[in-house]
Amino acid sequence: MIEALRSLFLASTWRMAWRNVGRNPRRTGIIGSAISIGVGATIFAMAINFGMIFGMVRAAIDTELGHVQVHGIGFEKKPGLEISLDPSRIEEARIEELPGLTGWARRVRHEGLVSSPRAAVGVRVVGVEPGREASVTQIATSIVEGSFLGSERRRVVMGARLARRLKVKPGDKVVVSAQDLAGDLTGEAFRVAGLFETSSRELDESAVYLALDEAQEMLGLGEAISELVLRTTEGADPEALALQLSERLGDGAEVRTWEEMRPTLVAMVAMFDQIGWVLYAAVFVAMAFGIANVLMMSLYERIREVGIMMAIGMRPGRMVAAMLAESILLTTVGVGLGLLIGLGGAELLSEGIDFSRWSDGLTGYGIPTKIIPSVRTGDLRDPVVIAVITAILASLWPALRAARIQPADAIRHV
Amino acid sequence: MLEARAVTKIYETRGVETVALRDVTLTIEAGEFTALAGPSGSGKTTLLNLYGALDVPTRGEILLEGEALHGLSPSELAQRRLQKLGFIFQAYNLIPVLSARENVEFVMELQGVRPAERKERAMGVLGEVGLGDLADKRPLEMSGGQQQRVAVARAIVSEPRVVLADEPTANLDSRTAEGLLDLMHEMNRRHGVTFLFSTHDPMVIEKSQRRVRLRDGQIVADESLAA
Numbered sequence: 054m055i056e057a058l059r060s061l062f063l064a065s066t067w068r069m070a071w072r073n074v075g076r077n078p079r080r081t082g083i084i085g086s087a088i089s090i091g092v093g094a095t096i097f098a099m100a101i102n103f104g105m106i107f108g109m110v111r112a113a114i115d116t117e118l119g120h121v122q123v124h125g126i127g128f129e130k131k132p133g134l135e136i137s138l139d140p141s142r143i144e145e146a147r148i149e150e151l152p153g154l155t156g157w158a159r160r161v162r163h164e165g166l167v168s169s170p171r172a173a174v175g176v177r178v179v180g181v182e183p184g185r186e187a188s189v190t191q192i193a194t195s196i197v198e199g200s201f202l203g204s205e206r207r208r209v210v211m212g213a214r215l216a217r218r219l220k221v222k223p224g225d226k227v228v229v230s231a232q233d234l235a236g237d238l239t240g241e242a243f244r245v246a247g248l249f250e251t252s253s254r255e256l257d258e259s260a261v262y263l264a265l266d267e268a269q270e271m272l273g274l275g276e277a278i279s280e281l282v283l284r285t286t287e288g289a290d291p292e293a294l295a296l297q298l299s300e301r302l303g304d305g306a307e308v309r310t311w312e313e314m315r316p317t318l319v320a321m322v323a324m325f326d327q328i329g330w331v332l333y334a335a336v337f338v339a340m341a342f343g344i345a346n347v348l349m350m351s352l353y354e355r356i357r358e359v360g361i362m363m364a365i366g367m368r369p370g371r372m373v374a375a376m377l378a379e380s381i382l383l384t385t386v387g388v389g390l391g392l393l394i395g396l397g398g399a400e401l402l403s404e405g406i407d408f409s410r411w412s413d414g415l416t417g418y419g420i421p422t423k424i425i426p427s428v429r430t431g432d433l434r435d436p437v438v439i440a441v442i443t444a445i446l447a448s449l450w451p452a453l454r455a456a457r458i459q460p461a462d463a464i465r466h467v
Numbered sequence: 468m469l470e471a472r473a474v475t476k477i478y479e480t481r482g483v484e485t486v487a488l489r490d491v492t493l494t495i496e497a498g499e500f501t502a503l504a505g506p507s508g509s510g511k512t513t514l515l516n517l518y519g520a521l522d523v524p525t526r527g528e529i530l531l532e533g534e535a536l537h538g539l540s541p542s543e544l545a546q547r548r549l550q551k552l553g554f555i556f557q558a559y560n561l562i563p564v565l566s567a568r569e570n571v572e573f574v575m576e577l578q579g580v581r582p583a584e585r586k587e588r589a590m591g592v593l594g595e596v597g598l599g600d601l602a603d604k605r606p607l608e609m610s611g612g613q614q615q616r617v618a619v620a621r622a623i624v625s626e627p628r629v630v631l632a633d634e635p636t637a638n639l640d641s642r643t644a645e646g647l648l649d650l651m652h653e654m655n656r657r658h659g660v661t662f663l664f665s666t667h668d669p670m671v672i673e674k675s676q677r678r679v680r681l682r683d684g685q686i687v688a689d690e691s692l693a694a
Contacts, residue, residue: 056542063576065573065576069562069564069565072564072565073564076563076564358562358563361554361556361560361561361562362562362573363545364519364521364548364554364556365548365549365553365554365573365574365577365621366545366546366548366549366550366574366577366578367545367577368541368542368545368546368549368577369541369542369545370542371577456541457541459521459522460521460522461516461521461522464521464556464633
């Protein structure tokens with residue numbers, strides 16, 4: 054074993070292995086192609102899968118969640134106006150000074166009813182600061198008709214789907230009604246400023262946005278707010294931001310990352326990771342048999358040569374290393390080409406794959422209609438590491454067979 | 468140098484036993500140029516393989532420079548072959564993916580000789596066998612005679628005590644075979660390398676100083692010529 058490991062560090066072991074791999078180009082080509090297509094297809098399929106799941110995560114963060122949210126204790130379990138955040142504590146927390154923050158905004162969130170002359174629909178009433186909201190979500194940039202909330206008073210924006218149900222358009226009047234903090238039914242008339250379309254059908258069908266101060270006034274909240282939404286810079290750790298925020302806000306506030314708010318998304322990422330492993334397992338088990346077969350065929354073709362090498366003094370350990378090196382080279386070439394295929398495919402479709410034909414179904418699950426293939430570092434590292442391990446395991450059988458060959462028997466073969 | 472003591476070798480194929488050597492005792496002294504002669508199936512290659520630690524006797528023992536080979540592990544046997552023996556086989560002797568020089572260097576590489584020294588010695592020996600200008604050719608680009616010369620160069624480059632040659636001229640025309648034999652004779656004379664052949668080539672037998680004849684696995688004659 055030590056001899057085999059030591060021999061793997063000799064340039065001559067690899068030089069000879071490389072030449073042996075190139076000795077039968079057709080056979081090397083077939084097994085190399087099988088490995089590269091298998092690895093390439095797996096990486097590409099995973100890139101699309103993760104493109105979809107990360108698209109869902111991005112959409113959830115961009116349209117609604119932000120990276121971190123703060124609520125009063127118990128709000129998430131039982132949302133209600135009575136559970137609010139104290140504005141003075143938020144002021145004291147000096148949120149704008151937190152590192153890695155790109156934006157933050159206050160919101161009021163409550164259940165209500167929106168009515169038009171034609172229909173009435175139960176909705177989520179969200180009071181936002183128009184300027185700040187644009188720094189944490191993309192509702193403002195998702196307007197497809199009309200405009201987002203601005204300086205004009207008594208305006209609302211809603212999803213285009215909701216507008217269709219209410220049979221309203223920008224400029225029309227609607228009435229938003231809800232139960233205020235005192236428990237009384239309250240309502241105000243608003244004019245529709247704009248309609249938005251996001252990748253979340255649920256949001257498009259059931260959310261109405263209005264100015265924060267108007268929501269606070271209508272619901273009798275005074276200066277109180279329901280939630281605080283924060284967004285971090287790209288690549289920053291929301292967990293770290295949440296921790297710092299918790300320290301600054303102390304008791305009386307629940308700080309949660311998007312992962313804690315949407316555990317289903319986290320579970321889906323984990324599930325797709327598992328699917329990736331299943332795909333890799335299928336590819337690599339097939340690859341292992343292919344490599345073992347190629348090496349065994351190669352060994353029997355070269356058995357006399359193996360006998361001669363052992364006769365002139367090659368030790369069994371070195372023979373094991375020679376077979377391992379051939380297997381690793383074969384796999385490396387195959388996996389290298391596979392990475393190119395997978396990455397090339399992902400790069401070719403980097404502008405995104407348009408699934409808008411199925412938008413009705415996709416947005417129902419919060420899946421964006423344009424999926425951009427996503428390849429993470431681990432998606433490239435894992436197949437390479439597993440491939441090398443597979444190559445080593447697959448070559449062990451032929452390698453040990455080669456090492457046990459009796460030189461005298463092998464030399465008799467012609 | 469090389470001793471076979473009451474050696475018997477029996478091969479078993481599908482339950483059928485074939486006696487290749489029967490109770491053979493033979494000592495090869497240092498510096499000898501010896502031919503093991505005999506018809507096919509007489510046991511000469513078997514005896515050569517046993518001397519070369521390529522096979523193990525069913526009974527009896529083989530000693531290389533006084534050391535019994537019996538009981539040594541495959542790795543230890545490989546080490547003895549590497550350090551003390553050189554081999555020339557009938558054909559397809561060389562590693563096809565290596566050039567002539569790399570084939571010669573291969574033994575030294577297994578011995579752990581440094582690259583610069585390996586190259587220098589390999590080129591020196593290839594020059595001695597008249598193949599200095601073919602050093603970078605691969606076996607398939609050379610004639611049978613040239614390949615055998617490379618095999619001789621590989622066998623002697625590590626300065627072994629003994630070179631064991633199994634039918635080295637079998638696939639060569641008589642002129643090439645004579646040239647090869649002269650070359651080995653020269654190595655024996657100049658460097659004192661012990662040569663032991665298994666052969667049924669009359670020319671090899673004629674040029675050998677000692678001729679051991681085998682038949683049906685037994686020595687039937689052992690004659691030495693005066694130097």
